[in-house]
Amino acid sequence: MANISFSRRLRRTPFSEGVEAAGVKAFTVYNRMLLPTVFDSVEADYRHLKKHVQVWDVSCERQVELRGPDAARLMQMLTPRDLRGMLPGQCYYVPIVDETGGMLNDPVAVKLSEDRWWISIADSDLLLWVKGIANGYRLDVLVDEPDVSPLAIQGPMADELMSRVFGERVKDIRFFKFDMFEFAGRDLAIARSGYSKQGGFEIYVEGSDIGMTLWNALFSAGEDLNVRAGCPNLIERIEAGLLSYGNDMTDDNTPHECGLGKFCNTHTAIGCIGRDALLRVAKEGPIQQIRPIEIAGPAVGACVAPWSVYAQGKRVGQITSAAWSPDFNTNVSIGMLKLSHWDAGTRVEVESPDGMREATVREKFWI
Amino acid sequence: MANISFSRRLRRTPFSEGVEAAGVKAFTVYNRMLLPTVFDSVEADYRHLKKHVQVWDVSCERQVELRGPDAARLMQMLTPRDLRGMLPGQCYYVPIVDETGGMLNDPVAVKLSEDRWWISIADSDLLLWVKGIANGYRLDVLVDEPDVSPLAIQGPMADELMSRVFGERVKDIRFFKFDMFEFAGRDLAIARSGYSKQGGFEIYVEGSDIGMTLWNALFSAGEDLNVRAGCPNLIERIEAGLLSYGNDMTDDNTPHECGLGKFCNTHTAIGCIGRDALLRVAKEGPIQQIRPIEIAGPAVGACVAPWSVYAQGKRVGQITSAAWSPDFNTNVSIGMLKLSHWDAGTRVEVESPDGMREATVREKFWI
Numbered sequence: 233m234a235n236i237s238f239s240r241r242l243r244r245t246p247f248s249e250g251v252e253a254a255g256v257k258a259f260t261v262y263n264r265m266l267l268p269t270v271f272d273s274v275e276a277d278y279r280h281l282k283k284h285v286q287v288w289d290v291s292c293e294r295q296v297e298l299r300g301p302d303a304a305r306l307m308q309m310l311t312p313r314d315l316r317g318m319l320p321g322q323c324y325y326v327p328i329v330d331e332t333g334g335m336l337n338d339p340v341a342v343k344l345s346e347d348r349w350w351i352s353i354a355d356s357d358l359l360l361w362v363k364g365i366a367n368g369y370r371l372d373v374l375v376d377e378p379d380v381s382p383l384a385i386q387g388p389m390a391d392e393l394m395s396r397v398f399g400e401r402v403k404d405i406r407f408f409k410f411d412m413f414e415f416a417g418r419d420l421a422i423a424r425s426g427y428s429k430q431g432g433f434e435i436y437v438e439g440s441d442i443g444m445t446l447w448n449a450l451f452s453a454g455e456d457l458n459v460r461a462g463c464p465n466l467i468e469r470i471e472a473g474l475l476s477y478g479n480d481m482t483d484d485n486t487p488h489e490c491g492l493g494k495f496c497n498t499h500t501a502i503g504c505i506g507r508d509a510l511l512r513v514a515k516e517g518p519i520q521q522i523r524p525i526e527i528a529g530p531a532v533g534a535c536v537a538p539w540s541v542y543a544q545g546k547r548v549g550q551i552t553s554a555a556w557s558p559d560f561n562t563n564v565s566i567g568m569l570k571l572s573h574w575d576a577g578t579r580v581e582v583e584s585p586d587g588m589r590e591a592t593v594r595e596k597f598w599i
Numbered sequence: 600m601a602n603i604s605f606s607r608r609l610r611r612t613p614f615s616e617g618v619e620a621a622g623v624k625a626f627t628v629y630n631r632m633l634l635p636t637v638f639d640s641v642e643a644d645y646r647h648l649k650k651h652v653q654v655w656d657v658s659c660e661r662q663v664e665l666r667g668p669d670a671a672r673l674m675q676m677l678t679p680r681d682l683r684g685m686l687p688g689q690c691y692y693v694p695i696v697d698e699t700g701g702m703l704n705d706p707v708a709v710k711l712s713e714d715r716w717w718i719s720i721a722d723s724d725l726l727l728w729v730k731g732i733a734n735g736y737r738l739d740v741l742v743d744e745p746d747v748s749p750l751a752i753q754g755p756m757a758d759e760l761m762s763r764v765f766g767e768r769v770k771d772i773r774f775f776k777f778d779m780f781e782f783a784g785r786d787l788a789i790a791r792s793g794y795s796k797q798g799g800f801e802i803y804v805e806g807s808d809i810g811m812t813l814w815n816a817l818f819s820a821g822e823d824l825n826v827r828a829g830c831p832n833l834i835e836r837i838e839a840g841l842l843s844y845g846n847d848m849t850d851d852n853t854p855h856e857c858g859l860g861k862f863c864n865t866h867t868a869i870g871c872i873g874r875d876a877l878l879r880v881a882k883e884g885p886i887q888q889i890r891p892i893e894i895a896g897p898a899v900g901a902c903v904a905p906w907s908v909y910a911q912g913k914r915v916g917q918i919t920s921a922a923w924s925p926d927f928n929t930n931v932s933i934g935m936l937k938l939s940h941w942d943a944g945t946r947v948e949v950e951s952p953d954g955m956r957e958a959t960v961r962e963k964f965w966i
Contacts (some may be wrong), residue, residue, distance in 0.1 A: 367737010
């Protein structure tokens with residue numbers, strides 16, 4: 233246990249005041265911004281998330297905005313996912329790759345219009361890559377980080393809470409679609425999305441000044457719903473197989489290694505900078521891949537650096553995220569395993585900080 | 600006060616084991632890596648730094664390596680500082696700017712040879728900008744992050760400690776020069792540099808595997824010198840006017856606003872991407888600039904978000920770093936002030952979290 237030293241460099245958010253008043257106990261830093269990690273306890277937060285509704289300050293999902301005649305062209309240069317069929321009002325999960333096919337980020341692309349896009353980023357300064365590419369290729373596009381801070385509403389009672397604040401129409405938003413809603417005289421994009429499998433929404437709060445007004449409106453409206461401040465939950469996101477860039481994958485990995493091959497239409501994604509490299513990967517297939525792995529024994533500690541995975545004394549992979557799951561009464565984990573040992577049912581050994589543990593590769597994530 | 604939640608994404612360093620054993624109390628996150636901020640207390644660490652010698656884990660000063668025929672050309676594209684006269688063995692502090700002249704980083708460039716450079720970065724993923732530019736301009740250069748982790752030796756007894764481990768020759772290294780030294784069978788670059796004004800060195804530790812061997816060798820050799828684990832010290836760095844990217848400046852600011860005009864040779868820095876914009880800035884001069892500001896009254900708290908600065912009720916700037924200085928018996932701070940109020944001696948008012956404070960613009964930083 234250690235404290236975090238605050239400074240301007242670890243940016244506060246439009247909702248920090250609310251987060252503090254709600255008794256946040258710990259933070260991580262994500263895109264050089266504070267991201268809460270614990271309010272009550274990771275396990276209590278998990279139980280509450282699965283039963284009620286939470287408001288999450290995920291401002292750290294910064295936006296990279298592309299505006300101008302070349303915006304769509306630039307967006308396609310960044311990803312092997314074919315974006316030609318994407319319509320305004322849609323959100324696509326898009327692997328972003330460099331010229332070797334290495335993952336630079338795994339954001340959600342939000343198509344506002346043909347010539348205006350947001351990329352809602354995971355933890356890397358994707359803005360710098362996009363600006364460099366736009367400059368180098370002399371594209372006719374403006375690239376910057378707008379004053380947009382996502383606020384996620386997650387949990388089974390999310391529809392109920394959101395409809396009280398934004399009206400019944402919010403329930404009509406389909407998964408990974410967004411629509412515009414008025415709040416405090418501002419038009420806000422609201423998507424049915426979020427970093428949990430409990431259902432919910434992400435509000436793209438445009439303009440820091442209305443942050444606390446919205447936060448307070450949500451808490452007032454949801455008092456009888458037992459609404460609480462929450463945050464992405466380590467246990468739930470592992471159960472759900474929601475990957476974390478920087479934890480479960482880095483720029484060493486291709487999308488195919490991350491199980492994101494289904495988001496790659498490399499043959500038709502003409503213009504994608506990593507296309508040549510990924511055509512090769514698509515042809516040969518990856519030799520390691522992310523898998524759900526169940527680790528036997530009592531609760532393991534936090535995975536703060538990769539844990540090696542062995543079979544018959546040989547290293548066959550690594551665990552990158554792990555937690556004890558109360559609902560499944562086992563340790564749930566995410567790891568990257570070699571081709572020879574990634575089949576469901578394969579028995580392996582995990583070198584955890586408190587010793588070797590038996591573990592089993594699963595077919596699917598838990599939820 | 601809040602805890603920091605560790606995960607693989609907040610990268611550990613080759614020296615983390617030593618840092619923990621030394622009783623680190625708090626961290627910040629810098630380039631997605633753990634950077635210690637407190638061992639004993641910020642004030643006790645400060646007093647020790649000024650009298651003895653400390654070993655700092657500054658692995659978070661990651662390197663961007665440029666290798667290949669176009670390495671020097673690319674390096675010049677990144678900065679308005681004219682690099683033509685720079686020789687292998689030299690380190691240059693270089694503002695890095697985008698096409699509008701906005702600061703993307705303020706690293707130290709290390710010229711290993713004509714076709715091999717390291718950029719020892721401040722807190723932004725400069726790697727992504729450099730890779731984007733190299734790709735967009737089709738340069739013949741490899742850009743990546745090597746396994747190099749700087750370890751700084753700082754304080755008045757640094758020369759003594761370093762010569763015991765690396766030999767007397769280490770004392771011959773001049774300021775912002777480096778030379779190669781053998782340790783554990785490895786050739787390591789050692790520069791006379793560091794993020795304090797107490798004198799010292801930075802060892803570019805190439806290969807994580809020798810990290811703790813070196814750490815332990817330094818502590819064994821320095822026992823009678825009262826060597827301790829330390830870290831960049833908030834009080835000392837403000838007294839010294841050492842700027843912090845992300846705190847004292849962002850991509851909103853030009854080098855000229857940051858007082859770094861002396862590192863800009865914009866007329867002769869042919870090829871610099873932000874050259875057109877900076878020629879305009881150089882001609883007109885900045886309208887705001889970083890200044891040392893003395894804040895009256897008792898010790899102020901941490902500056903976790905900019906504090907507005909006023910004169911006659913009008914906002915004339917902001918404070919971005921502040922601390923109580925025991926040696927100068929006042930609050931020392933760094934701020935950005937408008938042209939109309941940046942002259943030494945100007946009286947202003949600072950909106951600190953505990954109320955308005957009188958403050959005075961200084962001619963120079965404290966040390």
